[in-house]
Amino acid sequence: MIQAAKEPYVSTTNACKLCKPLGAALVFRGVEGAVPFLHGSQGCATYMRRYIISHFREPMDIASSALSEKHAVFGGGPNLKKGLLTVMQKYGAKLVGVASTCLTETIGDDMPGLVREFRNEFADLGLPEVVTVSTPSYSGTHAEGFHAAVKALVEQLAVPDESGVPGESGESGEAGLAVNLLPGFVSPADIRYLAEIFDDFCLPVTILPDISETLDGPALDEYQKIPEGGTPIAAIRAMGRSAATIECGRTLFGVESAGEVLEKRRQVPLFKRGLPIGLRETDSFFSVLETLAGAQMPRRHALERGRLIDAYVDAHKYLFGKRAVLYGEEDLVIGLTSFLTEIGVKPVLVASGGNSGKLEEAVKSVTSGILGEAPETAAGTDFYQIAARAKELAPDLIVGNSKGYRMAKELDAPLVRAGFPIHDRFGGQRILHLGYRGAQALLDTIVNALLDKKQAGSEIGYGYI
Amino acid sequence: METSTETPIFDERRDQIHRTGETPFAIACNRDSLAGAVSQRACVFCGARVVLYPIADALHLVHGPIGCAAYTWDIRGALSSGPELHRLSFSTDLQEKDVIFGGEKKLHLALTELIDRHKPKAAFVYSTCIVGIIGDDLGAVCRRVAEEKGVPVLPVASEGFKGNKREGYYAACKAMFDLTGTGDTAGIPKLSINILGDFNLAGEIWIVREYFKRMGVTVVANVTGDGRVDDLRRSHGASLNVVQCSGATIELAKLMQEAYGIPFSRVSYFGIEDMAEALYSVARFFEKDDPEIMERTKTLVREEFAVMYPQLTQYRRDLEGKKAAIYVGGAFKAFSLVKAFRHLGMKTVLVGSQTGTEEDYRELAAVTDPGTIIVDDSNPLELSAFLQEKEVDIFVGGVKERPIAHKLGVGFCDHNHERKEALEGFVGMVNFAREVHASVMSPVWRFTPRRIQIASSGSQS
Numbered sequence: 001m002i003q004a005a006k007e008p009y010v011s012t013t014n015a016c017k018l019c020k021p022l023g024a025a026l027v028f029r030g031v032e033g034a035v036p037f038l039h040g041s042q043g044c045a046t047y048m049r050r051y052i053i054s055h056f057r058e059p060m061d062i063a064s065s066a067l068s069e070k071h072a073v074f075g076g077g078p079n080l081k082k083g084l085l086t087v088m089q090k091y092g093a094k095l096v097g098v099a100s101t102c103l104t105e106t107i108g109d110d111m112p113g114l115v116r117e118f119r120n121e122f123a124d125l126g127l128p129e130v131v132t133v134s135t136p137s138y139s140g141t142h143a144e145g146f147h148a149a150v151k152a153l154v155e156q157l158a159v160p161d162e163s164g165v166p167g168e169s170g171e172s173g174e175a176g177l178a179v180n181l182l183p184g185f186v187s188p189a190d191i192r193y194l195a196e197i198f199d200d201f202c203l204p205v206t207i208l209p210d211i212s213e214t215l216d217g218p219a220l221d222e223y224q225k226i227p228e229g230g231t232p233i234a235a236i237r238a239m240g241r242s243a244a245t246i247e248c249g250r251t252l253f254g255v256e257s258a259g260e261v262l263e264k265r266r267q268v269p270l271f272k273r274g275l276p277i278g279l280r281e282t283d284s285f286f287s288v289l290e291t292l293a294g295a296q297m298p299r300r301h302a303l304e305r306g307r308l309i310d311a312y313v314d315a316h317k318y319l320f321g322k323r324a325v326l327y328g329e330e331d332l333v334i335g336l337t338s339f340l341t342e343i344g345v346k347p348v349l350v351a352s353g354g355n356s357g358k359l360e361e362a363v364k365s366v367t368s369g370i371l372g373e374a375p376e377t378a379a380g381t382d383f384y385q386i387a388a389r390a391k392e393l394a395p396d397l398i399v400g401n402s403k404g405y406r407m408a409k410e411l412d413a414p415l416v417r418a419g420f421p422i423h424d425r426f427g428g429q430r431i432l433h434l435g436y437r438g439a440q441a442l443l444d445t446i447v448n449a450l451l452d453k454k455q456a457g458s459e460i461g462y463g464y465i
Numbered sequence: 466m467e468t469s470t471e472t473p474i475f476d477e478r479r480d481q482i483h484r485t486g487e488t489p490f491a492i493a494c495n496r497d498s499l500a501g502a503v504s505q506r507a508c509v510f511c512g513a514r515v516v517l518y519p520i521a522d523a524l525h526l527v528h529g530p531i532g533c534a535a536y537t538w539d540i541r542g543a544l545s546s547g548p549e550l551h552r553l554s555f556s557t558d559l560q561e562k563d564v565i566f567g568g569e570k571k572l573h574l575a576l577t578e579l580i581d582r583h584k585p586k587a588a589f590v591y592s593t594c595i596v597g598i599i600g601d602d603l604g605a606v607c608r609r610v611a612e613e614k615g616v617p618v619l620p621v622a623s624e625g626f627k628g629n630k631r632e633g634y635y636a637a638c639k640a641m642f643d644l645t646g647t648g649d650t651a652g653i654p655k656l657s658i659n660i661l662g663d664f665n666l667a668g669e670i671w672i673v674r675e676y677f678k679r680m681g682v683t684v685v686a687n688v689t690g691d692g693r694v695d696d697l698r699r700s701h702g703a704s705l706n707v708v709q710c711s712g713a714t715i716e717l718a719k720l721m722q723e724a725y726g727i728p729f730s731r732v733s734y735f736g737i738e739d740m741a742e743a744l745y746s747v748a749r750f751f752e753k754d755d756p757e758i759m760e761r762t763k764t765l766v767r768e769e770f771a772v773m774y775p776q777l778t779q780y781r782r783d784l785e786g787k788k789a790a791i792y793v794g795g796a797f798k799a800f801s802l803v804k805a806f807r808h809l810g811m812k813t814v815l816v817g818s819q820t821g822t823e824e825d826y827r828e829l830a831a832v833t834d835p836g837t838i839i840v841d842d843s844n845p846l847e848l849s850a851f852l853q854e855k856e857v858d859i860f861v862g863g864v865k866e867r868p869i870a871h872k873l874g875v876g877f878c879d880h881n882h883e884r885k886e887a888l889e890g891f892v893g894m895v896n897f898a899r900e901v902h903a904s905v906m907s908p909v910w911r912f913t914p915r916r917i918q919i920a921s922s923g924s925q926s
Contacts, residue, residue, distance in 0.1 A: 011575035012531060012558035019532030041594055041625035042498050043508025047536035050864050059868040061503045061845050067626050068497050072598060079500040086501025090475060090846060102530050103594040103626060106564055137530035138595070139561045220872050221914035223849035225473075353531075384553075403538075 002378035002385045014383035017353025019137035021099040022048045023145030028097025030209020032230035035093040040101030042066040055421040056215045056429045063087045077114045091225045095129040105136035131156045141354045143329045146185045151258040158239040159265040178204040180245040188216035190434045200298040206235040216429045240266035249331035250274045250362040278339025304436040315447045320344040325390045327351040327400040328419040338366035347375040348393045355380030414449035473846040486835035492826045494841040503844045506819045508625035512633020516713050519543035519664050520692040524585035526555045529593025541882040542666045569601050576610045586694035587617040597624030638716035650702025657683040657703045662710030665690025672890035701725040734889035735801035741766045769891035780898040785810035787858040792817045796825035814855040874913030876904035
């Protein structure tokens with residue numbers, strides 16, 4: 001067993017997590033006309049850009065207040081305001097999403113206060129929306145930063161304190177019709193597919209954030225300062241008037257999340273579900289859609305579901321009893337655990353650098369009924385500990401982002417890449433994880449990875465398998 | 466307010482852009498990045514981390530919250546011929562309560578645990594932004610652990626906000642300087658050098674070391690590519706410091722000159738002339754001790770040139786007349802690249818760097834054609850506008866520049882820390898030509914909207 005939550009203290013080697021502002025920057029990239037902005041040192045923005053670009057292979061501009069020593073002493077306010085002006089003038093941003101960093105949290109900059117001052121000082125200019133989120137890197141991971149930014153957008157745009165009545169913000173026409181979908185940190189391919197599903201149910205949807213185009217866009221003849229796509233700001237404002245919210249991610253269960261804010265403050269009915277990975281979690285997701293649409297699952301999705309079960313059957317012997325190690329964001333590994341369990345693979349270690357306190361319970365919940373005993377979990381862990389434990393467990397398969405490559409190589413186990421970041425393969429932004437279609441893609445990849453290993457290790461060289 | 470979204474140049478940055486031929490020459494540089502502009506620069510920590518990173522048998526512990534360590538885990542292609550401790554990422558992973566109560570205790574525990582586990586030859590402890598704010602006494606903890614464990618433990622003053630990358634280079638050099646002068650120099654011959662400012666990306670330092678070996682010159686310490694702590698400790702026994710790169714390690718050379726009287730020379734291993742001149746400069750230095758060294762060096766250059774030149778000529782046939790843009794971290798690389806492109810028959814139309822000095826830019830203005838854009842501390846908006854204006858065929862830069870080029874249908878060559886192709890030495894020049902050729906000549910560009918537009922506007926005029 002990996003010791004729980006690193007008590008007593010041990011240092012971190014090869015982190016299985018990233019820092020909080022990175023998650024927030026990704027969310028702001030998924031809002032139409034928005035520029036992500038980090039209030040802190042220049043390095044934070046640059047490091048995160050580099051990291052994100054290497055996965056998506058897309059431009060990822062993150063502005064920075066680029067604080068220097070004197071700002072650390074006297075406060076970063078002046079640079080924050082100057083930076084906001086620069087971004088609105090040069091990028092023509094409709095929204096600036098400002099995330100704090102450990103530096104500005106530690107020196108005690110009051111970002112909401114500074115933004116209020118900014119609004120007053122420059123009230124005569126056509127100011128963009130400025131949304132702030134507190135994301136000190138010493139508290140939580142990029143996953144928490146992601147959820148915090150979604151919540152900040154909802155709190156500050158959809159249910160602002162000063163607005164009295166639901167829907168007061170001016171937009172009208174579709175009140176009560178749209179469904180809010182808060183999918184969590186999934187790939188552009190996943191978001192495109194989710195939009196397609198809603199379309200097929202004839203359900204208008206607001207997906208927040210929507211990185212499907214902003215982080216996987218077409219070749220261009222003119223450079224776009226802000227990539228096209230993203231959740232329209234007007235749609236975010238209207239989220240308080242939607243028919244319902246579907247919020248994905250089991251780490252958000254029992255947490256005051258964006259969906260709960262909409263439910264409590266605007267009485268928008270909330271459906272919290274796990275990430276729809278694999279058959280059962282996707283069934284649960286689709287059943288919400290059937291309820292909301294008052295219609296059966298459209299035939300093409302029913303067919304995809306049927307094909308998936310057919311493929312489960314065809315593949316079952318290659319998979320049964322295989323032992324897998326999984327790692328990554330908690331919500332992702334919980335979904336993958338659910339999926340692997342239902343195809344007969346046994347997760348022997350479910351690990352995450354995140355430490356929401358929900359992992360063990362969620363893993364138990366998605367495996368009960370199939371596995372007698374819930375898989376071992378390790379939250380708040382790092383790749384040093386994961387690799388050490390994996391060596392003892394000798395898995396047949398590893399599923400996770402590309403940072404587990406050296407471990408997989410050492411163990412001579414196939415690594416099926418999923419999640420973020422994928423830095424050592426092409427097309428990470430187009431990996432489909434969700435729904436029946438995503439499960440089908442994952443199933444094919446996993447079976448073929450195991451067959452490839454078997455074939456490569458065999459002297460016979462079977463041409464049929 | 467009038468917004469000026471049409472022009473991508475920030476008013477505050479106008480004086481950081483120069484076009485060759487404009488008189489008088491003037492360019493502003495080495496200033497803080499403009500808030501809100503998306504600078505391609507990093508921070509002090511980044512500067513220190515890139516310089517020390519390749520020292521393969523040292524422990525590199527990042528004292529701070531997780532981000533700084535996570536983003537620098539195994540990111541450079543800096544190879545080692547032996548230990549690979551540098552490829553692991555260590556962090557004290559500070560949490561909220563540490564920010565309130567201080568992180569010294571955790572730092573002590575982390576160092577003790579990691580030194581016991583990995584038995585490194587030395588440990589570097591990097592400060593990050595918040596360490597500078599919460600006031601941990603890094604020096605005291607490092608001294609204590611050094612005493613307890615009997616290995617050098619060196620604090621690196623790399624708080625991110627305390628300047629730019631250059632300050633980080635300086636912090637790294639100061640930490641390395643503390644190691645020099647502590648080892649035994651017995652047996653080091655007269656014809657001996659330290660290689661400074663090469664990081665052994667894709668095995669480049671091995672190429673250069675092989676040249677020096679053929680010249681009869683011994684390399685005492687690699688600073689820092691394929692670097693070793695014990696080599697650094699005895700590096701003061703070398704006769705000459707050969708320094709590549711404009712900023713990263715020059716401070717160490719200066720400190721060593723002051724302390725041990727070791728002279729230094731500045732070189733570049735990129736391109737034909739610069740590579741040859743690097744070897745000749747070392748040969749000239751040792752000529753009084755070994756009169757034949759110059760002849761051996763000339764033979765070496767001749768042999769290498771004979772292998773390389775026919776291959777270059779082939780590539781040149783296709784590349785003649787194409788246009789190149791360069792945006793790199795340090796300006797030294799830019800000089801060599803301008804010359805390298807000239808050998809391929811190509812013209813440099815844009816050249817810039819994150820941390821160049823006025824002197825660097827003046828030199829670039831002298832070696833480029835009229836109209837060439839020279840830019841300091843640029844950003845995606847400017848770079849994309851320049852690429853469009855100049856109808857560039859290939860852009861040389863790092864990971865952050867690649868998507869700008871690709872989005873606009875422009876070829877790209879990675880000349881940064883993550884490259885997997887050796888670009889130094891005579892063989893590196895061939896690799897460079899091959900890579901440029903592979904990108905420029907790919908058929909994919911003809912399908913990109915921007916090239917279609919250029920082609921159609923060209924046929925109309």
